[in-house]
Amino acid sequence: MSTKLYNGLRLIDERASLVDVVGKIAAAIRPVYEDGARRIVAEEAVRVVDSAHLRAGHADEMLFLAAEEIWTEQQASFGPHAALHDPLRFSIVLGRASSGNVLVYPYYRGNTYTKALERTGLFTDYHFQNQTDRPGDISAKEWERRAADWESLTDDKDTFGSMPMWQLANSLRDVFSLGQVHTDVNEIITPDARLLSILSNTVSMLLIADGRHIMSAAQAVQRASRDFLVSECGQELARPERIPALTTGVSDLPPVFKPTEGSIRIVCERALQILENG
Structure with a gap:
């Protein structure tokens, strides 16, 4: 069977207590999870603030509750496997290979927790995969050792069925209960960042409606918007x-921000130039 253990790690001190390691x-x-939770709360709050459509459906609620409801509905739409879409999920399996090495395999989205794991100083890289040639900086003997170690810990389905696991509990459910604490929306998503997003989205929709390819239009518009906002005209x-505050009623929020027609025209023209020039 093919083996793709790109995130494989080895515990540097194989004599260390696994209880201490997990701790x-x-x-x-x-802390990484809590920072991520605050960012999700900020992002969902901004979605409400900057959308007349979302405001209309939650006019009688506090901003925080409206954002939480929208987030919860979105997660529920993923169905019974919602945990697979949880941006903050984290779990890790640990096991002692036949050689005596203690191997570790973490599961999380993207590189959310990569630096946090590196900062513990507990692990060294021990990745392995058998679809391509071994990396040039790893000896043949070391590559064979890794293959044997991982094989000793996987079952006939190529999974870690018998290895103990630790996971971050309730990472999806607790996002808003934790994220509402000390969340400064304007610090996490600045007015400048919101303006870039609003302007880019507005122009992208215009170009897509005009028949432009979604990805190409989005990339060109993002670049054009950034260029415009750092210009003298954009700075003004x-x-x-x-x-x-997140406790503010949705109906009491400032009016939905709309970019000026002039800024939309400038960014649209610049984006079209970028698209034409490739």
Whole structure:
């Protein structure tokens, strides 16, 4: 069977207590999770603030509750496997190979927790895969050792069925209960960042409606918007008002921010130039 253990790690001190190791992992992961939860809360709050459509459906709620409801509905739409879409999920399996090495395999999205794991100083790289030639900086003997170690820990289905696992509990459910604490939306997503997003989305929709390819249009518009906002004219453009407290009622929020027609025209023209020039 094919083996793709791109994130494989080896515990540097194989004599270390696994209880202590898990405790250090948990201590390193938790702050990253809490920062991620605050960012999700900020992103969902901004979605409400900058969308007349979303405001209309939650006019009688506090901003925080409206954002939480939208987030919950979105996660529920993924169905029974929602955990697979959880941007903050984290779990890790540990096991002792036949050689005596203690191997570790973490599961998380993207590189969310990579630096946190590296900062623990507990692990060294021990990745392995058998679809291509071994990396040039790893000896044939070392590559064979890794293959044998991982094979001794996997079952006939090529999974870690018998290895103990630790996972971050309730990472999906607790996002808003934790993220609402000390979340400064304007610090996480600045008015400048919101303006870039609003302007880019507005122009992208115009180009897509005009028959432009979605990905090509989005990339060109993002570049054109960035160029415009650092220009003298863009610097003078009004920014969205700062977002008030998360406990503010949706109906009490400032008016939905709209970019000026002039800024839309300039960015649209620049994006079309970028598309034409490739």
